[in-house]
Every structure is written in C-alpha cells, then in structure tokens.
Amino acid sequence: MAVSADCRISLSAAGQLRGATGLAGRNWRLVKFCNGEVMGMKLKQTQLQQSIGGVTKTVRQRVCMSLTADVAGEAKLRDLEMEKRDPRTAVAIILGGGAGTRLFPLTKRRAKPAVPIGGSYRLIDVPMSNCINSGINKVYILTQFNSASLNRHLARAYNFGNGVTFGDGYVEALAATQTPGEAGKRWFQGTADAVRQFHWLFEDARSKEIEDVLILSGDHLYRMDYMDFVQNHRQSGADITISCLPMDDSRASDFGLMKIDNKGRVLSFSEKPKGEDLRAMQVDTTVLGLSKDEAEKKPYIASMGVYVFKKEILLNLLRWRFPTANDFGSEIIPASAREFFIKAYLFNDYWEDIGTIRSFFEANLALTEHPPRFSFYDATKPMYTSRRNLPPSKIDNSKIIDSIISHGSFLTNSLIEHSVVGIRSRINSNVHLKDTVMLGADFYETDVEVASLLAEGRVPVGIGENTKIKECIIDKNARIGKNVIIANSEGVQEADRSSEGFYIRSGVTIILKNSVIQDGTVI
Template sequence: MSVATTETTTSATAAVGASEDQALEARNSKTVVAVILGGGAGTRLFPLTKRRAKPAVPIGGAYRLIDVPMSNCINSGINKVYILTQFNSQSLNRHLSRAYDCTNGVAFGDGFVEVLAATQTPGSEGKRWFQGTADAVRQFDWLFDDAKSKDIEDVLILSGDHLYRMDYMDFVQSHRQRGAGISICCLPIDGSRASDFGLMKIDDTGRVISFSEKPKGGELKAMVIDTTVLGLSKEEAENKPYIASMGVYIFKKDILLNLLRWRFPTANDFGSEIIPAAAKEINVKAYLFNDYWEDIGTIKSFFEANLALAEQPPRFSFYDDDRPMYTSRRNLPPSTVNNSKITDSIISHGCFLDNCRIEHSVVGVRSRIGSNVHLKDTVMLGADYYETDTERGQLLAEGNVPIGIGENTTIQKCIIDKNARIGKNVIISNSEGVEEADRTSEGFYIRTGVTVVLKNSIIADGLVI
C-alpha cells in the first residue's frame, strides 16, 4: 500500500511538472519574432504624415506611435523585432536608433531591432514597392531562413499605428496551447464602428469560421454573433455583437512562409486576402483583447485619442511602473510654469508656460506658450529644438514670429505640429464649422473639423481661422 501511494504521488508530481514545463515552453519568448508594419502612405493622417511615417507621428506629448508596439514587445520579453518601412521613414529610423539601439537606449540582450526599408532588387518581381501588409512581409521572408532565425517558431505581426497596452506572450501562449496555425487578436465592438474593421464569426471553440473585411449592409448584419462565447456578460454581448480584428496576428513560421510563398503568392494583404482564405483550411483561432485599443489612422482618431489621455480618469495612460512605455532620451529639464491655470491637461517636459490658461489639452516637449494665451481641446506636438532668448528677441524685433504661441492668442479644437510659429493675437477656433480646407500657403489644413497647423509653419499675427 505504501509503495502504491508513493508511485501515485510520483506520477502526479511528474504530471504536474510536465504541465508546468509545457506552460513555460508556451511562454518561451526566445522563439518569437515580431514584425512591426510601418503602414502605407498615411493619407488619412495627412498632413501629420507629410514628412514622417505613420509610426513616427508623436502622441501623448512625449512619445511616438512606434513606441507602443516596441514597448509592448519589451515588456512581453520579445527582443527580436523587425520594423518594415516604406514612406517618409527618415524620422522613424532616427527615433528608433536613438531609443532602441543596444548601445544607447533599451538593452536587448541577445535580441535585435532591425529597420527594413522597402528596396528594389534585380528581376521583375524586385522592381515594385510593398503592395500591402502581406506583400511587405513576403519581400523580406528570406530573413526567416537566416541563421539568427533558426530557433523562431512563431511570427507576431503588429501594426505601428495603434494605441494599447498588451502582454503579447499571453497571446502567444494561447496560440500555442490551442494548437492554432494562425491566431487573430480581436475585440468586441458595437454596430457604430463595425463596418470600419475586418469582422469574424467564430464557433464555440474560438475557431474562426468566416471573415469579412469592412462589410456593409446585409454583409454586416450577417456578421452578428453571440459574443458571450468570448466570456462577455449578456449585457455586454448585446451592446457589442461583433468581433473585430485588431490587425495583430500570430503565425506559425512554417505556415506563414507556406502561405506567402506557395499557397497565396499573389495575395497582398493579410486582413482582406490571406486570413479569410486561410481560415477555410487552417486552424485559425480568435483571441479576445477586451481592453482599451484605438486605431490611430485618421486625424479625428488621433485628435480624440490624445485628448482622451487628459480625461479623468483616462481611458488609457502612459503611466505604469510595471509596464512602462519607452521612448528616446531627451535629457530635458522639468517644465517651467509661471502664474498659469492648467486643468485636465498633460504638460510634457522642457516647456515654458507664462501666465496662460490651458484646458483639456496635451502640450508636447519644448513648447513655449506666451502670456494671456488660452488653449482648449488642443494637441500641441511641441518642438525639436529651443531658440535662445537672444534669438527670440531678435526675431520679435524684426517683426518675425518665434517658435511657440505668441501672447493674447486663443486656440481650440486644434492640432499644432512641431516647430510651428503662431503669432500674437491669433484666433484659431474654426467658428464657421468648416469640415475640410487646404490652406497650405497660410500654414494650416482643416480635417474633419479639426484645424491642423503644419510643421514649421508660420501663423501671422492677428490671423483668424
């Protein structure tokens, strides 16, 4: 009897040990590589993307959009990262080299961060640029045959223009433990935004059984499901009857290469082509992410997501000791605030605020705001450099406008890009409710009712917008 008990105990201990080993293996981040997609030309975010790639667009006063997936990778223990770029990539490349270079920024141990710019190569196939998300990865798929990728089992595909905080290894663990060939990160949404996303229908096991990219009308209604299968309450499920893809995927490496090279060699996009077709023959699983997530793809979404950071309480916060958001070091001093009133706002470091009023706004690094200025519902991206007091005095004496906002100026519902020079007695309020306007010669655009002051532009004294 004693022997039997010992054998049973030993067997149970071994089973527990095996289970723990399997769980540890499922969370092995050393066998994961992340590919961050730099995005297209960014036409919907124009003019913020006029001279920069979408992932290089500043957000939250001190960060850039690329810092979100990069920080999520670091906090998840994923230290092998490729970033694919094509459009206006100079500022993105500079930021990445400053923030994530192993000798200067975040330490990556035995990992790497490599920026892969779109290139043309000999042969007819090499004379074209990226045609879509899948084509971008296909053009660099040879990297997965490289010696430093020999241990890679899974490829994590990420976007460079989303705002969220996520432990990717929870996603990877679920993908591996459920035996999925492909896993799609998804979130439940209501009907008001459903047609803007790729939508899925799943069975009781979480397997994707159909996929529709941005459906409308009858196709949209056909994508309604009971989202309690994802663990939502009945009330939540009634309010959010759709499952939307976040554009965050995991592929088994061998399956990804087979799909790109042999199964669908002409397919250009993951969301609209490869995923829907693969779901018919491969085990594609949905993974629920029921937390804050925003696609920063338009001027309106960029504007609203920034201002949401200043709400109390904010729906998303960059402040998290356990999972910080990283960015490049600037070595700037604390901001100087003189006799000013600030409510529900974010003031970044290195700013000078003098006798001004700021309401529900985000003020970026190195911003200068003059006396009797009133900012409301404004996103100010800051400046790349300082002008000395001598330089500013000389500019003013010559009738020119220094970087920052001049005295007695009122601004609301506005995005002010970097290094903008806004003069004295200016009013920016779009009081006539204009939805769209291109006024490049005057230094601004209006997009979906939001005024966007261009980078390096000059808004003359007394101008009313």
C-alpha cells in the same frame, strides 16, 4: 523528468528520462500531472507501470510516475507554462504602414509610426514597448514611406549603445528596396506583400529557433502582453491566431469581422460588411468570455490587425499558397479560414486605430480624462521612448485644467484646458488653449534669439501673447504670432491652405510643421 503538483518539470543533467538501474528508491517520485499533457503531447497514462521495491504499480489517470537522477546542483526546474511562453522562439514584425493619406498632413514628412502622441512619445513606441514588456526582444520594423524620422527615432531609442537594451535580441528597421529580378522591381503592395518581400529573414541563422511570428501594426494605441497572446496560440494548436475586439453596431462596419464557432475557431471573415452582410456576422461573444450583458451590447468580433502565425504556415501562405495576395486582412485571412485552423483571441481592453486626423485628435485628448481610457502612466508596464535629458517644465502664474504638459516646456500667464502640450513648447502670456494637441518642438531658441526675432518683426517658435486656440493640432516647430485666433468659428470641415500654413480635416485645424502664422491672423 519529473512533473510536480504545481506543474513544474525537473530535468536531469542529461536532460532525459533515465532507467531504474542504480537509482535509489528515494529518487522515485509520484507526482500529479495536469490534463495528461507534457509540452502539448498526450501521454498514454493507462499504460504507465513501474516497479518500486519489487511491487508493480499502475499509474492512475491524471497521475504520472516519473524518475529523476539525484545529481547535486544539476537538476533544474522549468515551468511548463513558462516553456510555452518562451519569448526566444517568437519574433515580432511591425508594419510601418502605407502613405498615411488619412493622417495627412501629419504624415507629410514622416511615416505613420513616427507621428508624435501623448506629448512625448511616437506611435511606434506603443508596439515596441509592448514587445519589451512582453519579453520579446527580436523585432523587425518594415518601412516604406517617409522613413527618415522613424529610423532616427528607432536608432536613438532602441539601439544597443544608449537606448533600451535587448540582450541577445535585435531591433532592425528594414526599408522597402528594389532588387534584381521580377519580384524585386516593385514597392510593398500591402501588409502581406511587405512581409513576403523579407521572407529571407527566416532563413537567417538568428531565426533557427523561431516558431511563431507576430504581425503588428505601427499606428495603434493599446497596451497588451504579447506573450499571453502567443501562449494562447500555442496551447490551442492554431495555425493562425487573430487578436480581436468585441464590437457594437455603431462601429462594426468599419472593421473586418469574424464568425466563430463555440470553441473560438474562425469560420469565416468579412472585410467591412454593410447592411444584411453586417447583421449576418453577429456571433455569441460569450464564447470568448464576455458576460451575457456585454455580449448583447457587442455582438460582433472585430479583427485588430494583430496576428500570430506559426512560422512555417506563414511562409507557406506567402510563398506558395497565396503568392500574389497583398493583404493579410482582406485576402490571406479570409481565404485561409476553411483550410487552416484560425483562432480568435479576445482583447477586451482599450484599443484605438490612429488612422485618421479625427481619431488621432480624440485619442490624444482622451488621455486627459479622469480616469483616462488609456494611460502612459504604468510603472509595471512602462512606455519607452527616446532619452532626451530635458529639464522639468517651468510654469509661471498659469492655470492648467485637465491637461498634459510635457517636459522641457515654458508656460507664462496662460490658461490650458483639456489639451496636450508637447516637449519644448513655449507658451506666452495671456494665451488660451482649449481642446488642443500641441506636438512641441525639436529645438530651443535662446532668450537672445527670441528677442532678436521679435525685434525684427519675426515670429519665434511657440505661441505668442494674447493668442486664443481651440480644436486644433499644432505640429512641431510651428511659429504662431501674437493676437492670433484659431477657432474655425464657421465650422469648416475640410480645407487645404498649405500656403497659409494650415489644413482643416474633419473640422480639426492642423497647423503645419515649421509653418509661420503671422500676428493678428484669424483662422
């Protein structure tokens, strides 16, 4: 084995370091060695000696004497860093989340990760695309609530036949099940319990090479190279690594916060602290690479709920150490801080938890900013989704200002401001949308069908003529008639009007999926 100056290994055909017998002098090479480590193992460099041409030489510190058999065509170079980045030894588990009560009514008939975002994507596409772009091709998605639409989307977008291909990897959606035995007679009780109930996955033959397990959430919006995260975890030797965000005072109390030492090791963990408990969690965030000015503005380290575990540590924690703990963030991580090596990994980029109607609404509208804090437009790290084969949008005599118009839409004589218009949307003459997220439709109605519905006094899918809408989320397949006004002019914060086809949450009006808003309605 030889380690070159650029930290690359040369492996012989036998894959091992050979003796000197029978090898020509030209096969001996003196090469530089980085930091005295090979694959994380320290070498006793002061003891390395070798005889070359009858002269015994002692290898100096940070230099490694190595030997490679000159077998033509059989020597292979492998990068040390790439070895630690090897995605074949990592698996991702994406948690489908709970009932999604804070995102209701968008989660009335769908799981949180299946909620549409950005006009043509779903939330699950974010961690799935991050996995693909990171080279991780072994993925499990654990689901429990309203999983039909999520499973359908995964089958269309990420299967082996006509979606994104995964080589020797796999993508499997695993629904919560009840099995014989005491432990199998209940649903998922939390994030940790969900993984615990599927611990047998790691006994499968496909998991024999797995060393590290990524735990991801299905309702976050961010772009991340997971293998950078895993590589940092491996290089540090940590049992658990937590991806974290620097946080200011205004939002810190909404997150699980960590205290760290000057090497980034997690010393303690506090879930959503308030008052004095919150101030006690302040740390020097320059330790994680922030500038002094940034550290003063953001003196807290908040957990993203994204973790990487050594596989054996994860199984030990779930099955033996904390067999009754249900949640990673509030139970297992805080209880493990003193006993295990937990490391903080800084992610100082855009990240948003799409956990409420307000955060969903604002995250969508933020996509229209100049420049946006997050963008789906990145040729080097694209966001994947289901292939739909839709035509380009057709826009007739309309004005579009700071908005996103998804493919397959029809806009006629309309004004769209600071809005996101989803796939297959139909917007008719003299419609004005402002600060609105329209999720689109699952199907088209033909011109003949539309004319027939109008002749019968019924409302087609889409938005009818002379309608004005602002600060609204319009769920899929909604039918909004002519001369409708949706403005919440009285500033109502909460309202349940399911019989009338809408809810109001945090001041945002939500038009329900498949609902009908009759001509002339004022909301």
